[in-house]
Amino acid sequence: MDFEKIDIKNKIVRITNVSDRKIIPFKNQDYLSLKKECQRTGRLFEDPLFPTVDKSMFYTQSVPFGTKWKRPNEISNKPAFICNEVNAGDLDQGYLGNCWFIAGCAAIALIPELFDNVVPKGQVMEGSEYTGIFHFHFWNYGQWVDVVVDDRLPVDSKNKLLFCSNKQEPNEFWAALLEKAYAKMSGCYENLDGGNTTDALIDMTGGIQETFDIKEMKREAHKNDMWKVLVNSRKHKSLIGSSIAPNPRIREARLYNGLVMGHAYTVTKIACIEINRREVKLIRVRNPWGNEVEWKGAWSDSSYEWSTISEDVKKALEFKKMPDGEFWMSFDDFYRNFENVQLCNLTPDAFSDEILKGQENSKLTWKLTSYHGEWIPGHSSGGCGKGNEAIFWTNPQFLITLTDVDPDDNENMATIIISLLQKYTREKRVNNRGESCEEFIQFRLYRILKENDANNARTTGKRLYASQLERCATSGSYINLREVTKRFRVAPGNYLIIPSCYDAGIKGEFLIRLYTENPINQNNCSILHDHKDDLKLEDIFFKNPNSLNDAFSSWANLLVDSATKSNDLKTVSVTSTKASNAKSSDIPLSPFHVKEYKLYTDDFDLNDKVEAKKFLEKCRRINGLLN
Numbered sequence: 001m002d003f004e005k006i007d008i009k010n011k012i013v014r015i016t017n018v019s020d021r022k023i024i025p026f027k028n029q030d031y032l033s034l035k036k037e038c039q040r041t042g043r044l045f046e047d048p049l050f051p052t053v054d055k056s057m058f059y060t061q062s063v064p065f066g067t068k069w070k071r072p073n074e075i076s077n078k079p080a081f082i083c084n085e086v087n088a089g090d091l092d093q094g095y096l097g098n099c100w101f102i103a104g105c106a107a108i109a110l111i112p113e114l115f116d117n118v119v120p121k122g123q124v125m126e127g128s129e130y131t132g133i134f135h136f137h138f139w140n141y142g143q144w145v146d147v148v149v150d151d152r153l154p155v156d157s158k159n160k161l162l163f164c165s166n167k168q169e170p171n172e173f174w175a176a177l178l179e180k181a182y183a184k185m186s187g188c189y190e191n192l193d194g195g196n197t198t199d200a201l202i203d204m205t206g207g208i209q210e211t212f213d214i215k216e217m218k219r220e221a222h223k224n225d226m227w228k229v230l231v232n233s234r235k236h237k238s239l240i241g242s243s244i245a246p247n248p249r250i251r252e253a254r255l256y257n258g259l260v261m262g263h264a265y266t267v268t269k270i271a272c273i274e275i276n277r278r279e280v281k282l283i284r285v286r287n288p289w290g291n292e293v294e295w296k297g298a299w300s301d302s303s304y305e306w307s308t309i310s311e312d313v314k315k316a317l318e319f320k321k322m323p324d325g326e327f328w329m330s331f332d333d334f335y336r337n338f339e340n341v342q343l344c345n346l347t348p349d350a351f352s353d354e355i356l357k358g359q360e361n362s363k364l365t366w367k368l369t370s371y372h373g374e375w376i377p378g379h380s381s382g383g384c385g386k387g388n389e390a391i392f393w394t395n396p397q398f399l400i401t402l403t404d405v406d407p408d409d410n411e412n413m414a415t416i417i418i419s420l421l422q423k424y425t426r427e428k429r430v431n432n433r434g435e436s437c438e439e440f441i442q443f444r445l446y447r448i449l450k451e452n453d454a455n456n457a458r459t460t461g462k463r464l465y466a467s468q469l470e471r472c473a474t475s476g477s478y479i480n481l482r483e484v485t486k487r488f489r490v491a492p493g494n495y496l497i498i499p500s501c502y503d504a505g506i507k508g509e510f511l512i513r514l515y516t517e518n519p520i521n522q523n524n525c526s527i528l529h530d531h532k533d534d535l536k537l538e539d540i541f542f543k544n545p546n547s548l549n550d551a552f553s554s555w556a557n558l559l560v561d562s563a564t565k566s567n568d569l570k571t572v573s574v575t576s577t578k579a580s581n582a583k584s585s586d587i588p589l590s591p592f593h594v595k596e597y598k599l600y601t602d603d604f605d606l607n608d609k610v611e612a613k614k615f616l617e618k619c620r621r622i623n624g625l626l627n
Contacts, residue, residue, distance in 0.1 A: 083166075089290065095162050103265060105175065134150075383506070418488070
């Protein structure tokens with residue numbers, strides 16, 4: 001099955017304001033033109049690009065027996081696009097395992113201005129304006145698109161919607177049609193089976209994702225920081241999802257406490273109340289199944305705790321005792337039971353790492369620059385360099401210049417947020433028997449040492465190599481997610497970004513998004529493509545530091561800076577451990593022996609340079625980089 005691709009490759013797209021949105025018709029289907037044609041002919045719209053055939057639903061399994069495609073007036077006596085008002089409870093998961101998408105839609109439904117961007121107003125199912133055509137807006141790999149669908153929906157043998165529906169208001173159809181439009185954009189309904197909530201949120205906002213692994217943040221101070229993250233995220237209207245790691249043997253296994261493993265939930269409200277002069281932090285969560293499968297512990301629908309507060313407080317909390325999938329729980333229980341929290345930040349100002357560092361939100365207007373590129377086997381797909389370090393330098397290279405424009409910043413630092421997103425991972429499943437198509441990806445950030453090298457590369461397009469660069473940071477270990485994102489504060493200057501897959505020879509397209517304080521103009525960003533024929537060792541490998549001072553002046557600053565600025569960082573992990581879904585690879589470096597070790601920063605005064613050097617020296621000795 002073919003899928004739509006945006007015809008942008010190896011191009012830089014500059015957007016001066018992150019709120020600017022140009023919406024183009026998906027697959028050249030113009031909503032207004034098609035609607036006028038239906039009104040002229042008196043026929044209801046039938047979408048030729050997403051026909052009512054089995055392959056629009058499934059391609060690796062059979063369609064459930066008795067399934068038919070019907071319009072809303074054949075399913076309900078009084079169909080309506082929206083009944084009364086929109087809320088998070090309007091979506092209930094159907095036959096598909098797409099709880100991640102339902103959870104994302106529920107989050108969008110909580111914020112009217114976001115919902116109106118995705119679901120245009122004025123769509124009806126009666127009167128002269130009804131023509132059987134509906135449309136929705138999605139952010140599709142860097143471009144907003146308008147996706148049109150007809151209103152023929154799959155129903156089972158009992159005339160019930162097969163996929164998403166509204167169980168409490170079965171006459172309402174906006175959610176089912178939104179799901180159909182997303183399925184069309186993704187290739188078919190089956191391609192929505194399994195995913196991450198942040199993918200859906202990003203595709204409906206164009207926002208930036210952050211993920212927190214709660215199970216790795218078990219200390220009390222980490223819990224307090226997580227609460228601050230959630231509170232500030234709600235203030236900034238960021239969208240929040242949560243989940244528990246799946247049971248590898250049982251799909252969506254149910255726990256004794258009512259929660260479901262490998263299942264996406266939406267955080268719909270956060271509150272802090274006082275009981276007997278004691279502060280109680282509460283969090284409201286929704287299961288997209290929209291049924292009785294809810295939390296059974298403290299503050300659940302039938303728990304004793306509700307009898308300890310007044311009716312006024314219950315009303316303020318919008319408490320409802322219903323088997324609708326939505327429930328309250330204490331933040332302590334949330335933190336203890338959930339393992340993963342996903343945020344979709346609508347603007348970079350809401351990024352939670354600022355909260356964790358105790359910084360105030362930026363007052364700057366962020367500028368976005370997008371780079372559409374591709375990994376081409378044998379040309380620009382060098383992988384991580386493991387086993388053949390030289391070919392790492394064939395990966396795409398993107399040169400940028402950062403400047404400091406914040407008048408309130410006395411540190412002369414520039415901020416950049418980098419996002420690497422691999423394209424068409426969901427659409428590719430059709431040709432991969434429904435299996436996940438996310439490659440293990442990573443990006444690396446380097447500082448260009450000499451201004452002349454940067455200027456020459458910008459003028460000639462010639463690539464840069466290890467001898468001309470200083471390592472700054474990476475997005476983390478290689479990981480098979482659709483998108484990886486990270487924020488950096490660095491000194492103004494020239495920098496090089498290299499996105500790569502873990503394995504060499506991977507074919508794929510990607511999108512890099514850069515949020516900066518100052519616009520990156522034509523002279524400040526370049527794609528480097530001219531390869532060097534014969535690489536020397538100094539082109540491939542970074543030199544080991546000759547002295548402690550050399551080491552301290554480079555990566556150590558980042559290490560010490562992170563240790564001193566964090567209010568609660570007590571240990572520093574010298575080497576990264578290999579996660580189950582991540583691949584670890586060091587930046588190409590002369591071979592050295594690595595051991596896992598942790599140092600307690602309490603043993604050193606990191607505000608004192610001499611003490612910091614001692615700390616660094618111990619780190620270096622552990623890693624075998626000295627002696």
